[in-house]
Amino acid sequence: MLYATLKLLHVLSIVVWVGGMVFAHFFLRPAAIQLPPPQRLPLMHGVLRRFFAAVVVAVLVVFITGGAMIGRAARESVQAGLSFNMPLDWSIMAVLGVAMMAVFGHIRFSLFRRLGRAVDAQDWAAGAAELARIRTWVGVNLATGVVIIVVTLLMA
Numbered sequence: 029m030l031y032a033t034l035k036l037l038h039v040l041s042i043v044v045w046v047g048g049m050v051f052a053h054f055f056l057r058p059a060a061i062q063l064p065p066p067q068r069l070p071l072m073h074g075v076l077r078r079f080f081a082a083v084v085v086a087v088l089v090v091f092i093t094g095g096a097m098i099g100r101a102a103r104e105s106v107q108a109g110l111s112f113n114m115p116l117d118w119s120i121m122a123v124l125g126v127a128m129m130a131v132f133g134h135i136r137f138s139l140f141r142r143l144g145r146a147v148d149a150q151d152w153a154a155g156a157a158e159l160a161r162i163r164t165w166v167g168v169n170l171a172t173g174v175v176i177i178v179v180t181l182l183m184a
Contacts, residue, residue: 038093041086046173048079065152073147080136087129117183124176128169135165
């Protein structure tokens, strides 16, 4: 029951994270691009502030539940007198997941702060440049997240 709960929380957090990136990248941004910068940039900043707050929680849940599931499998193997060899799909998932977390950290704690400063200063050119950088890195994380999902489902 514990493993199932950990896996459920893990998957739901990934749904929030990857699903939110899909929404922002393919639906919100194309609609918002029609607005002039003084309207678009505060809107995107507000949406991203809320989304990134949820992603911080999702990242923590993914990290904790993923580590707990790996630890549990390792402990059960050792208790059974076996050595623990982490499956290849788990290794790929863990490495790429940590890379995604690092990219998100860069987006949230560097690029997003600069976007906020530009919006506060009403420097629309600087804000648009930061938003473009955020979009690029979100695209990288979205592609990585899809790769993780595909690898995990095809290797299961």
